[in-house]
Amino acid sequence: MLELKNVCFTVNDGTTDLNIVNDVSLVIPDGKFVVITGPNGGGKSTLARLIMGIEKPTSGKIIFNGTDITDKSVTQRAKLGIGYAFQQPPRFKGLTVRSLLSLAHGSELPEDQCCSYLTKVGLCSRDYLNREVDTSLSGGEVKRIEIATLMARDLDLAIYDEPEAGIDLWSFTMLVESFKAMMSDRKESIIIISHQERIMQLADEIVVIADGKIRNQGPKDEVFPRLMGEFDGGCNFR
Amino acid sequence: MEKIDFSMLGKIADITEIPSVGAYNIRKNGLGVERKSTENIEIIPKTDKNGIDIKIKPGTKAEKVHIPVIITEEGVNDVVYNDFYIGEGADVEIVAGCGIHNSGCNTSEHDGIHRFFIGKNARVKYVEKHYGEGEGTGQKILNPVTQVFMEENSYCEMEMVQIEGVDSTLRETEVNLEAGAKYVVLEKLMTHDEQKAESNMVINLNGKDASAQIISRSVAKNNSEQIFKPTAVGNADCKAHVQCDSIIMDNAKISSVPAITANNADAQIVHEAAIGRINNDQLLKLMTFGMNEEEAENVIVQGFLA
Numbered sequence: 001m002l003e004l005k006n007v008c009f010t011v012n013d014g015t016t017d018l019n020i021v022n023d024v025s026l027v028i029p030d031g032k033f034v035v036i037t038g039p040n041g042g043g044k045s046t047l048a049r050l051i052m053g054i055e056k057p058t059s060g061k062i063i064f065n066g067t068d069i070t071d072k073s074v075t076q077r078a079k080l081g082i083g084y085a086f087q088q089p090p091r092f093k094g095l096t097v098r099s100l101l102s103l104a105h106g107s108e109l110p111e112d113q114c115c116s117y118l119t120k121v122g123l124c125s126r127d128y129l130n131r132e133v134d135t136s137l138s139g140g141e142v143k144r145i146e147i148a149t150l151m152a153r154d155l156d157l158a159i160y161d162e163p164e165a166g167i168d169l170w171s172f173t174m175l176v177e178s179f180k181a182m183m184s185d186r187k188e189s190i191i192i193i194s195h196q197e198r199i200m201q202l203a204d205e206i207v208v209i210a211d212g213k214i215r216n217q218g219p220k221d222e223v224f225p226r227l228m229g230e231f232d233g234g235c236n237f238r
Numbered sequence: 239m240e241k242i243d244f245s246m247l248g249k250i251a252d253i254t255e256i257p258s259v260g261a262y263n264i265r266k267n268g269l270g271v272e273r274k275s276t277e278n279i280e281i282i283p284k285t286d287k288n289g290i291d292i293k294i295k296p297g298t299k300a301e302k303v304h305i306p307v308i309i310t311e312e313g314v315n316d317v318v319y320n321d322f323y324i325g326e327g328a329d330v331e332i333v334a335g336c337g338i339h340n341s342g343c344n345t346s347e348h349d350g351i352h353r354f355f356i357g358k359n360a361r362v363k364y365v366e367k368h369y370g371e372g373e374g375t376g377q378k379i380l381n382p383v384t385q386v387f388m389e390e391n392s393y394c395e396m397e398m399v400q401i402e403g404v405d406s407t408l409r410e411t412e413v414n415l416e417a418g419a420k421y422v423v424l425e426k427l428m429t430h431d432e433q434k435a436e437s438n439m440v441i442n443l444n445g446k447d448a449s450a451q452i453i454s455r456s457v458a459k460n461n462s463e464q465i466f467k468p469t470a471v472g473n474a475d476c477k478a479h480v481q482c483d484s485i486i487m488d489n490a491k492i493s494s495v496p497a498i499t500a501n502n503a504d505a506q507i508v509h510e511a512a513i514g515r516i517n518n519d520q521l522l523k524l525m526t527f528g529m530n531e532e533e534a535e536n537v538i539v540q541g542f543l544a
Binding site: 089 | 422483517519520523525526527529530542543
């Protein structure tokens with residue numbers, strides 16, 4: 001279980017303090033699939049980075065499976081079973097898809113297992129296994145490989161920061177299918193930062209974040225219709 | 239041959255024992271210690287100076303030659319002249335490499351002067367790895383000179399690697415291509431501490447449809463310094479691509495100066511060069527796999543030079 005207690009993240013732009021995340025308290029129970037949504041610049045991605053430890057909260061506490069991880073590093077949190085898929089995954093000259101998956105797994109992965117992860121994200125493994133994760137791959141391909149690296153890990157909590165960002169419509173359809181497939185045999189909790197209705201439809205719970213605060217939170221069937229109402233009113237989260 | 243010899247041979251030539259197949263010449267501390275010719279590959283010691291002639295019969299297919307050099311003593315200054323004659327239509331792999339283990343305080347140096355005469359339609363893959371080790375203060379210096387003469391429609395692929403531990407290197411490479419010949423070189427170099435490396439390459443594309451691909455990847459750590467000057471000269475209707483890519487760390491200095499010259503209006507030559515530090519997101523990504531920063535950095539460097 002992940003618990004955020006009064007988490008704040010403030011930056012100073014030279015003259016004033018900006019509250020990017022403002023007193024957020026949230027509980028993600030074990031095995032839940034939670035979509036965090038809300039307008040751009042509302043603090044969603046920062047929240048994900050705070051959970052992974054890429055940013056440190058200005059105040060508040062983060063508790064994971066009973067351990068206070070507020071002061072723990074990215075590496076320590078990773079070892080406790082938290083995984084994070086970047087919105088814009090970095091590329092690595094010289095590292096093959098296969099070696100990246102093995103690094104994610106923590107030991108050499110057998111070829112058939114690499115292939116099964118790649119197949120799950122809609123990539124034909126034969127074509128990709130020995131390709132370098134460099135600029136020769138398209139944005140959509142890199143995003144799907146990014147998701148595969150989380151599958152290759154043994155996680156208690158997987159965080160995906162806007163998996164749909166920067167990928168084309170066709171890749172997005174594949175991505176939704178990938179997440180659907182993941183639902184069937186997963187044990188970990190999942191947090192996905194997303195604007196996409198089709199991803200929200202997969203969630204157990206939806207959390208709406210705007211201006212650094214939780215504006216709305218609850219089971220998908222309650223929150224989703226209200227969100228759609230906002231869209232109808234001309235408020236587009238993009 | 240001692241245990242330490244094979245440990246170094248493993249690093250520089252991927253062999254951990256005397257090869258059971260193929261030709262070989264193993265040179266240690268300035269002397270040839272093991273040598274074997276085969277029916278198609280003849281290794282003949284030179285009589286006028288240090289070195290060997292490697293004569294590969296026309297049409298030889300899928301054979302391998304190992305010619306590693308190891309230096310395990312301090313104060314050795316070994317200059318060796320090796321000439322490779324690769325017959326028409328042959329298809330062979332040549333594994334060279336030099337390892338210096340210097341535990342003393344005097345400089346040990348190996349300068350391999352290699353010339354390749356590649357016959358029509360022949361194919362050569364050449365791998366050369368340089369490595370230095372030893373707890374002594376004695377410098378480990380490697381100054382290789384490589385000259386390649388490629389006849390019509392021949393193909394040559396060279397992988398030239400400096401793994402680590404080489405205090406100073408000056409690498410001179412010159413390649414001359416006739417019509418239809420294709421040359422691919424991948425130079426991979428790592429320097430650390432106070433090491434210095436300079437690599438100069440001149441690729442002359444002299445015949446129609448000659449082509450060359452020059453790829454240089456390097457990592458400079460600590461206070462080390464690197465200078466790259468690859469030059470492609472198009473003297474005919476030809477194609478060449480020069481690519482230099484470096485990771486810079488700590489207080490290192492890298493200078494990358496690719497040059498292209500066209501002496502024919504049909505020559506198409508491109509160069510690109512990039513130097514940059516390891517990107518923070520790359521480190522973070524690997525840290526989200528549970529690595530610490532140092533481990534992540536190592537993975538990135540090893541992958542880049544793999």
